[in-house]
Structures are given as structure tokens and as C-alpha cells.
Amino acid sequence: xxxxxxxxxxxxxxxxxxxxxxxxxxxxxxxxxxxxxxxxxxxxxxxxxxxxxxxxxxxxxxxxxxxxxxxxxxxxxxxxxxxxxxxxxxxxxxxxxxxxxxxxxxxxxxxxxxx
Numbered sequence: 051x052x053x054x055x056x057x058x059x060x061x062x063x064x065x066x067x068x069x070x071x072x073x074x075x076x077x078x079x080x081x082x083x084x085x086x087x088x089x090x091x092x093x094x095x096x097x098x099x100x101x102x103x104x105x106x107x108x109x110x111x112x113x114x115x116x117x118x119x120x121x122x123x124x125x126x127x128x129x130x131x132x133x134x135x136x137x138x139x140x141x142x143x144x145x146x147x148x149x150x151x152x153x154x155x156x157x158x159x160x161x162x163x164x165x
Contacts, residue, residue, distance in 0.1 A: 055163060056160050056163040057160065059159040059160060059162065059163035060155075060156035060157065060158075060159040060160035060163070061156060061159070062159060063155045063156060063158050063159025063160075063162070064151075064152040064153065064154075064155035064156035064159060065152070065155070066155060067151050067152065067154065067155030067158075068148050068151050068152050068155065071147070071148070071151050081147060081148075084144065084147070085140055085144055088136075088139040088140050088144060089136040089137075089139055089140050090136070091139055092135040092136040092137070092138055092139020092140070093132040093133070093135050093136040093139075094132075094135070095135050095139075096131040096132045096133070096134050096135020096136065096138070097128055097131060097132040097135065099131060099135070100127060100128045100130070100131025100132070101128050101131075103127075103131075104120065104124045104127055104128060107120050108120050108121060108124075
């Protein structure tokens with residue numbers, strides 16, 4: 051079997067294992083909870099920070115037209131702030147278990163493809 055086929059098999063197995071780690075069983079619930087908790091807090095903080103920034107920009111707008119433009123873009127801006135806050139809260143440390151699960155699955159798939 052070619053090296054690329056073995057690598058492809060390893061990648062597929064690694065992805066399957068990571069997806070299974072978010073399953074319905076207890077370990078899947080723990081893996082999901084380890085991301086959801088910090089992400090929720092981070093999203094809330096990002097939302098609040100961005101909302102405060104938007105309100106400041108609206109109050110500093112020189113014309114009503116400029117304030118109106120800021121208000122129209124406010125929802126999208128606040129949602130982006132919440133998403134950034136959630137990603138920042140999870141950070142690289144939150145994905146270390148996923149990286150380990152993927153590496154183990156990759157090893158299994160790569161080795162099995164040799165047989």
C-alpha cells in the first residue's frame with residue numbers, strides 16, 4: 051500500500067475518533083462540556099465588551115446618519131465579538147484532548163492500512 055493511502059487512512063480514522071469523542075456516552079459529554087462551559091463564558095464576555103464598544107461609537111458619532119450606520123452594523127459586530135470571545139476562552143488548551151485523540155486514531159488507521 052502506498053504511503054499516501056496509509057496517511058489518508060490515518061487521517062480518516064483520526065477524524066472518526068475525534069467525532070466519536072463528542073458522542074452520547076459519558077466521555078463524549080465530558081469532552082463537549084469542556085468546550086461549552088468556557089465558550090459560553092467567553093461569548094458572554096465578548097458580547098458585553100463589543101456591545102460597550104458599539105454604544106461608545108454611537109455616542110461619539112458626529113451625525114445621526116453615522117450613528118444609524120453603526121446601529122445597522124451593530125448586531126453583526128456584536129456577534130463577531132461573541133464568537134471571538136468564545137474562541138479565545140477555549141484557546142489551544144481546550145483542543146489538546148482532541149489533538150491527542152486524533153493522533154491516536156491516526157496511528158491506528160496508519161498501522162491498519164499496512165495490513
